[in-house]
Every structure is written in structure tokens, then in C-alpha cells.
Amino acid sequence: MKNAKRAQKRRHVPERTCVACRTQRPKRSLVRVVHTVSGEIVVDETGKLNGRGAYLCRCRPCWEQALKRGALSRALRASVSPETEAMLRAYAETLPEALPVPEETAAT
Helix, strand or coil: HHHHHHHHCCCCCCEEECCCCCEEEEEEHHHEECCCCCCCCEEEEECCCCCCCEEEEHHHHHHHHHHHHHHHHHHCCCCHHHHHHHHHHHHHHCCCCCCCHHHHHHHH
């Protein structure tokens, strides 16, 4: 009986909010940008670096919007230098134009 209850128990999936589009998504489906203790701003694919973090969707429009409107600077509580902005824009260029449609939504 105990094993049957354990099999039915769902695992908690942490959610975070994209600072650009304000959409809540599972933490694993977002990219974390971190203002580290040393003062630099880096992309954290693992989501485990120390420092103040902000999450963005894995699509180019969210990154462009966050940089254009200053949402990333506000969330990180740090100004984004032109060099860092260029690095973030280069990273955004590697991302798709839109997020893939989840299979469960596509079926309905």
C-alpha cells in the first residue's frame, strides 16, 4: 500500500518568472543570468552560480525585450555594460525565434 502511494506522488517542479514576458515556466526551461559576487554578469546554464539571478525564456524576443527595456538591469540590480550587452545579444542570437509548442497543448 505504501509503495502505491509513493508512485502516485508528484514531484515538485520549481517555477520561475521570465523578467521580459513575465510568464511563469519550469525553472529548467528558462536561462539564468547572474550578477556574480565579483561584479560580472554571466549566463548561467546550470542555474547554480552564486550571485543575484534573473531568468529569461529560451527565445530571442525575450532577451531583446529584456535588454531594450532595462528589465535585466533592474532584476540584477546592476547596470549592464556595452560589452556585457554585446555578449548577451550574441548569446541570444543562438536561441530560436520562438519557443516550441508543448505536445499536450498541440494535441488539443
